[in-house]
Amino acid sequence: MAPGSYAARVAGPPPSRIFVPDLLRGQVCVVSGAGTGIGRATALELASLGATVVGCGRRPEPLEGMVAEVSGRGGKAEFEPMDIRDDEAVERLMDGVVERHGRIDLLVNNAGGQFLSPAEAISPKGFRTVIELNVQGTWQMTHAAATKAFIPQKQGKVVSITVSPHMGFPGMVHTGAARAAVENMMRTLSVEWARFGVRTVAVAVGQFDTETLRTKYPQEVVENVAGTVPLGRLGSEEEMAWLIAYLASPAGDFYSGCVITIDGARDNWFGEWPPGGAADEGGEPLAEERRERD
Numbered sequence: 001m002a003p004g005s006y007a008a009r010v011a012g013p014p015p016s017r018i019f020v021p022d023l024l025r026g027q028v029c030v031v032s033g034a035g036t037g038i039g040r041a042t043a044l045e046l047a048s049l050g051a052t053v054v055g056c057g058r059r060p061e062p063l064e065g066m067v068a069e070v071s072g073r074g075g076k077a078e079f080e081p082m083d084i085r086d087d088e089a090v091e092r093l094m095d096g097v098v099e100r101h102g103r104i105d106l107l108v109n110n111a112g113g114q115f116l117s118p119a120e121a122i123s124p125k126g127f128r129t130v131i132e133l134n135v136q137g138t139w140q141m142t143h144a145a146a147t148k149a150f151i152p153q154k155q156g157k158v159v160s161i162t163v164s165p166h167m168g169f170p171g172m173v174h175t176g177a178a179r180a181a182v183e184n185m186m187r188t189l190s191v192e193w194a195r196f197g198v199r200t201v202a203v204a205v206g207q208f209d210t211e212t213l214r215t216k217y218p219q220e221v222v223e224n225v226a227g228t229v230p231l232g233r234l235g236s237e238e239e240m241a242w243l244i245a246y247l248a249s250p251a252g253d254f255y256s257g258c259v260i261t262i263d264g265a266r267d268n269w270f271g272e273w274p275p276g277g278a279a280d281e282g283g284e285p286l287a288e289e290r291r292e293r294d
């Protein structure tokens with residue numbers, strides 16, 4: 001059946017390529033930044049598995065597009081334009097979800113951002129903006145979902161997107177600091193809120209092939225970034241969406257307080273080694289000569 005054909009449209013939502021249909025039937029999932037990139041792919045995957053998705057972000061147009069796509073496939077999604085840095089807007093969003101749906105099962109803290117800059121050129125305002133979005137915004141969303149839904153219902157999951165590499169992120173000192181804070185936030189809450197049955201996980205993403213990555217960064221970075229990933233390619237939006245759907249499912253019930261890194265081994269690579277890419281004539285990295293032992 002050709003995708004987009006009449007037959008495809010009337011046949012209902014396309015099944016997930018990975019999971020059984022109805023895996024998340026009945027779940028209510030809030031996804032921030034759900035109109036674009038990883039957030040959009042996540043919203044589509046969760047909805048295709050039967051969840052009701054509530055997407056938020058600042059611009060209504062991309063969110064409208066996501067909702068139209070989910071509805072066109074026979075799934076359930078709605079959206080609310082808002083800024084996660086605005087604590088009153090966050091409260092309104094979570095109040096509205098609980099009022100309409102009676103519960104929240106999953107919060108995906110995907111909304112976030114940063115700008116590439118040498119550390120010395122980042123102003124106090126620029127640094128503050130990145131911290132407010134990624135740390136304060138994530139905290140407000142998590143706290144509101146927990147106090148209004150997860151804690152009263154004694155159940156709930158939070159998946160927060162953070163960043164790989166962990167060992168230092170030149171050109172991104174603000175987001176490196178912010179995402180490290182979020183990872184500790186998830187670890188701490190996993191202990192404090194275990195008594196309410198709340199699971200909190202950080203997913204550290206490496207380089208993913210999203211429109212933002214393709215269009216926002218300098219061309220040299222875009223062209224060479226796959227070469228900084230040991231597996232030699234960028235991640236796909238779907239690969240992230242599948243991981244989040246897995247965590248939302250019963251298979252994810254024992255994950256809490258951990259950081260799952262999904263980056264094609266980027267976190268383990270600290271740059272070109274040996275220095276200068278020294279290699280033998282066949283292109284193999286040089287090895288030292290081993291002396292025979294007596």
Ligand SMILES: NC(=O)c1ccc[n+]([C@@H]2O[C@H](COP(=O)([O-])OP(=O)(O)OC[C@H]3O[C@@H](n4cnc5c(N)ncnc54)[C@H](OP(=O)(O)O)[C@@H]3O)[C@@H](O)[C@H]2O)c1
Binds near residue numbers: 034082133209210
């Ligand atoms: N792609 C990668 O390689 C990569 C690497 C490391 C980390 N990440 C992180 O992964 C997440 C998704 O990235 P992506 O590549 O899919 O980029 P993206 O499409 O730019 O996603 C960011 C989303 O967050 C929303 N957002 C930004 N500020 C917001 C705010 N103040 N309030 C509410 N929503 C806000 C944006 O929508 P509006 O602009 O309409 O608000 C957008 O939908 C981000 O946190 C990003 O930093 C991505």
